Amino acid sequence: MKTLIAVLLSILGLLTLEAPAVAQYGSPNYPRPTFSGPAHIPFESAKLAFWGESDATGYASDWIYVSNDKIHQLMFQMPPGAFYRSSERLKVVNASDELWYVLNGSLMLNNPETGEVHRINRGEAAFFRRDVWHHGFSYGTDLVRVIEFFAPPPAAEGPVRYRESKPLLKEFKERQDHWLRRWPAAKPEAEGNFTMRVLRDSDILWRLEGQSRVGVLVSTEHITAGEIVLLPGQKSDLHVHGGDESLYLLEGNLNVNTPESLGQRSFLLKPEDGFYLPEGTPHQLVNMSDRPAKALFGVAPNYLPRRK
Numbered sequence: 001m002k003t004l005i006a007v008l009l010s011i012l013g014l015l016t017l018e019a020p021a022v023a024q025y026g027s028p029n030y031p032r033p034t035f036s037g038p039a040h041i042p043f044e045s046a047k048l049a050f051w052g053e054s055d056a057t058g059y060a061s062d063w064i065y066v067s068n069d070k071i072h073q074l075m076f077q078m079p080p081g082a083f084y085r086s087s088e089r090l091k092v093v094n095a096s097d098e099l100w101y102v103l104n105g106s107l108m109l110n111n112p113e114t115g116e117v118h119r120i121n122r123g124e125a126a127f128f129r130r131d132v133w134h135h136g137f138s139y140g141t142d143l144v145r146v147i148e149f150f151a152p153p154p155a156a157e158g159p160v161r162y163r164e165s166k167p168l169l170k171e172f173k174e175r176q177d178h179w180l181r182r183w184p185a186a187k188p189e190a191e192g193n194f195t196m197r198v199l200r201d202s203d204i205l206w207r208l209e210g211q212s213r214v215g216v217l218v219s220t221e222h223i224t225a226g227e228i229v230l231l232p233g234q235k236s237d238l239h240v241h242g243g244d245e246s247l248y249l250l251e252g253n254l255n256v257n258t259p260e261s262l263g264q265r266s267f268l269l270k271p272e273d274g275f276y277l278p279e280g281t282p283h284q285l286v287n288m289s290d291r292p293a294k295a296l297f298g299v300a301p302n303y304l305p306r307r308k
Contacts, residue, residue: 030064031048031049031067032064032154033046033066033067034067035066035068035276035278036278037261037281038258038267038277038278038283039276040256040273040275041065041066041274043273046064046075046274047063047064048063048064050062051084054087056085057084057087057090058082058083058084058085059084060077060084061076061078062074062075062076063077065274065276066244066246066274069153070151070243070244070279070300071150071153071243071244071245071246072148072151072154073147073148073248074147074148075145075147075148075248077143077144077146078136078138078144080138080143082137082138083135083138084135084136085112085135085172086112086135086168091168092133092134093132094150094154094162095131095152095162095163096152096154096222097128097129097130097151097220098127098129098134098148099126099127099148099150099225100125100147101124101125101146102121102123102124102125102126102146103145103146103250104122104142104143104144105122105139105142105143105145106119106120106122106140107144107146108137108138109126109135109137109196110134110136110174111128111132111134112135112169112171112172113133113169113173113195114173114176114193115173115174115176116190116194116195116196117175119198120198124198124199125200125217126196126198126199127196127197129220130162133169135174149223149297149298149300150223151222152222199217199218204216205219205226210239211230211231211234211235211236212229212234212236212285213228213230214226215228219303222300223243223298223301224298224299224302224303225296225297225299227294227295227297228247228285229293229294230252230285230287230292230293231292232287232291233288235284235285236284236285238259238282238284239282239283239284240280240281240282240283241279241280241305242299242305243279243303244279244299245277245297245298246277246297247295248274248297249274249275249293249294250271250295250296251271251292251293251294252287252289252291252292253268253269253287253288253289254268254286254295255268255286255287256275256283256284256285256286257284257285258277259284260281260282269295280306
């Protein structure tokens, strides 16, 4: 009798017997915005996905800017106190190199396989490679917003099959007790075994490219990502990359010029806007405003132009 009542209530929308898995990277219902040429992506046009499965796994909102066969860029958001964890149907582990840049709030990032936990504050980043499980917690009273760049992307079938083939962890570890009574003396040993790296200003590899100041946070065989700063009136050289580039404007206003494009050749970005550039597209970044402009970028697979 109770089962019959539950079914009837479910039909009426008054009770959910089992929450279906919502969107996850690479799933059929997950947006995959792609572009055939240079594209301005205002924040308002980024594709929204609600990510999660149940109160046990938690939820997050994703705004996907680009998701093609080379690079994936999104922004995710969690309110204060929120979290996400893996489940049998939503395994949070990828076959990718991933850079996470915290735009707002404070994120606690946990590898539930090793028990390591890292706190990443606004303006800091975290980097990890394939086969690293990652759970996130919104720590504090502020909204958490994070920009992600990663490659190989979920649009490629390999990373999706990889994730689906992974057995769910038998337990989620959220601490490392073996460092107690040895901290901070054991810090070098602990850092040598970490699967995640927190990146701050002191970790940036700086480059001068024309008048632009380029700070590389991470560069591997799969992706190069970091930040670009242009002071008022400054511009980069006209240049190309050996991979697809995805931008996210942090502050200021920024012109992106693509002088060899067939259609529109000049675009004005405002904060939270993205921009996509296919591999080999000549482009120039120009700050025509009276304030500094700062953008995040991801290029995959190669930052430098391919040799002919």
